[in-house]
Amino acid sequence: MLLTLLLFLGDIGGTELLIILLLLLALILSAIWRLLRPAKPTVIVQQPSPPMSVADELLKLQQLREQGVLTTQEFEEQKRRLLR
Structure with a gap:
């Protein structure tokens, strides 16, 4: 897959390739973080019932x-x- 990407990009230097790989890594890590981070707690507010006589x-x-x-x-x- 990476070789196919390089063929499409043509003449690319090592620095550009490194930047592209770092950006891809950052995207992958951010996607994983969104999947694994703890969910925000759900707060349920209950209205107090009037006191029963x-x-x-x-x-x-x-x-x-x-x-x-x-x-x-x-x-x-x-x-x-x-x-x-």
Whole structure:
């Protein structure tokens, strides 16, 4: 490949060839660096949720009990935990 390049360039001196090879090396190294450098960290900003009141939590628990997700015993345990 290098010989083909030299044939196209014609009469080229050693200095010019050295410059061309150094430029090619710099291009190759910069491409490798772009592939291997660590990715920029992704920052995820979460909006704080408004504080839940005890009444809101009790309403949620009541809805879960009505939907059958919580048993009456589980509901009472969670209610006691909230009201402490």
